[in-house]
Amino acid sequence: MSPSLYDLPAPECAAALIGVGLFVEGVGGTIVETEAYRPDDPASHSFAGRTARNGAMFGPVGCAYVYRSYGLHWCFNIVCGDPGSAVLIRALAPEAGLEAMRVRRRMEGLKDLCRGPGRLCQALGLEARHDGAHLSQPPFRLVASKTCPDLVTGPRIGISRGVDTPWRFGLRGSAFLSRAFRP
Numbered sequence: 537m538s539p540s541l542y543d544l545p546a547p548e549c550a551a552a553l554i555g556v557g558l559f560v561e562g563v564g565g566t567i568v569e570t571e572a573y574r575p576d577d578p579a580s581h582s583f584a585g586r587t588a589r590n591g592a593m594f595g596p597v598g599c600a601y602v603y604r605s606y607g608l609h610w611c612f613n614i615v616c617g618d619p620g621s622a623v624l625i626r627a628l629a630p631e632a633g634l635e636a637m638r639v640r641r642r643m644e645g646l647k648d649l650c651r652g653p654g655r656l657c658q659a660l661g662l663e664a665r666h667d668g669a670h671l672s673q674p675p676f677r678l679v680a681s682k683t684c685p686d687l688v689t690g691p692r693i694g695i696s697r698g699v700d701t702p703w704r705f706g707l708r709g710s711a712f713l714s715r716a717f718r719p
Contacts (some may be wrong), residue, residue, distance in 0.1 A: 539672065540682070542597035542616045546572035548614040550623040551689075551705045555655030555681030558625065560660040561674075563633030565650065565682075567625055568710040571692045572703035574615075575620030579698035584718045592668040600676070602657070602667040612662045614671060626650050626704075629712045630659065652714040676713025690717045 541552055550572035558564045573580035581590040581603070583677055592601040601613040601622050613622035614681045630637055637649045639657040650656040657663070671678055686708040691700050693715055706713050 539598060542671075543550040546574050546623055547703050548619075548694045549614070550703060551687055552703050553614070553623060553625070554683035554687055554707050555683060557631075557677075557679030557681075558628055558660075559632060559653050559677040559679070560662060560666075561633075562677075563636050563660055564628065564677075565631035566629045567627075567708040568629050569625075569627035569714055570705050571624040571626055572657065572705075573622050573624065575618065577698050577701065579692065579693075579695040579701070580622075582622075586620075587668035590620075593622050595668060596670070598671050600662075600663060600666050600671060602662055602676050604664070605654065610663050611653040611678065612657050612660075612666070624653060625654050625656060627710075627714045628656060629707075629710060636661075647703040647711060651712055671695075688717045 550570040553570050554568050556567050558567050575582040582593045585595050592599055599614050599615045601615055603611055605611050613624045615622050628650045637674055641649055641659050650659045688706045688708045689702050690704050691702055692704045
């Protein structure tokens, strides 16, 4: 992956990450859904400034921002653009390390292994210890897309502020999206 990808503003980076391969210790697949967040966005964790929880968002671009959502599920973001900006990885199409994913998720089917940020983190084994880690270093490996993916965009989901901002990006027609895009 070109390090310049992470220098893009969050919405552009989020769109560019669709079709990229994401692997953690060899387990992963193709990113099919993302959401962008910026520090001037009321839905962003960085909107109120730097805290102990969101500190990684203000670190170098290309680092992981991993946090627990509602005290239940881990969520994985890639720090990009301006300080306080990040891209939430919402879903990927599982391709490698399927047995490890199935064991971690305690399920057999493929469709729900990595649909949604919490499921994705559980399948890839992402947790607090990955917060602040740089994606150019193990256990991470990102692989550039060989094609130009057909994107669909729409409003972000699972938030209460900034809900109409169309910074959710997906791979059109993917069976692995966390939720279908509205027409």
